[in-house]
Amino acid sequence: MAQQLDLVDFIAGLPMPAATAPQLNPLDLLPRRPKAWERLVAHVPAEDVRISVSPTWTRVVVEQLREDGCGDQLLGNGKIRSHDVPPDLIWPEPCRLILMTADSAARIHERWCLEEAPGAGMSSTFRFAQQQHADRTPVSQQLRLLAEEQS
Known part of the structure; x- marks a missing residue:
């Protein structure tokens, strides 16, 4: 007598394609801010x-939005201050600049690779890498050194 294969056993034996994890949005890794600020920066893409x-970060200003000759600052107390940006500013291109500790940046870097970005002055500036899983080694080392300086 021929053995009949149970349909459930047959389906269970089929090879399953590897489930791909949903792509993380790097903006979801940023700190939550007051709603008024979140609305102000909602249009800024991750790049x-x-x-x-x-x-030397004083924590007085936690974020800046620079665009169209204007600069908005989110202060540590949650207030927003707006002012004109001089044309010779070190970041002339529009951007959302987030000031944070090396440890906070390292936590983001663990989830989405950061890469060095052009900057000036006494700070190190990073941006989200094009690929979530790029080589983290150089920035990881840099963030460790910065963490030591901040402690």
Whole structure:
């Protein structure tokens, strides 16, 4: 008598394609901010976000939005201050500049690779890499050194 294969056993034996994890949005890794600020920066794409890590950060300003000759700042107390941006500013291109500690930047870097971005002054500036899983080694080392300076 021929053995009949049970349909459930047959389906269970089929090779399953590897499930691809949903692509993470790098903007979801950024710190939550007051709703008024979130509305102000909602249009800024991930490629225009810059993360600044400085050993001399005072925490008075936590973010800046620079575009169209204007600069908006989110202060540590949650207030927003707007002002004109001089044309010779070190970041002339439109961007959302987020100031943070090296440890906070490292936590983002663990989930989405950061790469060095052009910057000036006493801070190191990073941006989201094109690919989530690029080589993290150089920036990881840089963030470790910055963390030591900040401690």
